[in-house]
Each structure stands twice: as structure tokens, then as C-alpha cells.
Amino acid sequence: MPGGRDRVLAVVKGSGPIADDLAELLAPVARVVVEADEANDPTLRPGVVLASEAFGIVRWPSYVEVGEDGRIVNRDAAADLFSGAEPQPAPQTV
Known part of the structure; x- marks a missing residue:
């Protein structure tokens, strides 16, 4: 990114x-x-706004893209991002 x-x-x-x-x-x-x-x-209390609620996330995993002006410009379930794509190997960490 x-x-x-x-x-x-x-x-x-x-x-x-x-x-x-x-x-x-x-x-x-x-x-x-x-x-x-x-x-x-x-410990959650009524009135507490969760990050998922703030971004309108209802399915997990999801993807949300926020524009420069702070508005959501793209929202999708992560599975939809990769439908039809060739499987990719998981990134390796050191």
C-alpha cells in the first residue's frame, strides 16, 4: 500500500x-x-461505536477503502476481491 x-x-x-x-x-x-x-x-457499554460499525462492516473479512477526504470510496467482502483470481502463495515473514 x-x-x-x-x-x-x-x-x-x-x-x-x-x-x-x-x-x-x-x-x-x-x-x-x-x-x-x-x-x-x-466491558462494552451501550453507546460505544465499534470500528466495524463506523465503517459499515457486516461480513468478515472485509475491505474498506477511504479516500483522501475521509469518505468511503470502496467497500467489499474480502472474498469478493479475489473471486476468479488465481490462488497466490501466502507472503513469507522473517
Whole structure:
């Protein structure tokens, strides 16, 4: 992504070891928000706006592109981004 990590926000939905592992994997390439859902986070209060709600995310994984003016210019389920594409190997980390 042009601009690197500072131009990418990843929202991980859930809690526990799997969410922690995903956040750790994404941290080198994105700023990461870990968002627990109501079922597994008793600390959420009414009126708290979640990142997924703010971006209108209803399916996981999803992709949202925000323009320079701060408005959403593209939104899709991540699976739709790759439909019909040739499978690609997972990126390797060191």
C-alpha cells in the first residue's frame, strides 16, 4: 500500500489467543484495532461505536477503502476481491 503501514488500518474481531495472533501478524503492515464483540467482552457499554460499525462492516473479512477526504470510496467482502483470481502463495515473514 502506498504510504505503508500508516495508511492501513486492520480491525480484528474477537478476543483471546487467536485475535492476539492475528493482531501480531498484521502489526508490521497495518495499525491494528482488536475489537471484541458483545458476546465475549462484558466491558462494552451501550453507546460505544465499534470500528466495524463506523465503517459499515457486516461480513468478515472485509475491505474498506477511504479516500483522501475521509469518505468511503470502496467497500467489499474480502472474498469478493479475489473471486476468479488465481490462488497466490501466502507472503513469507522473517
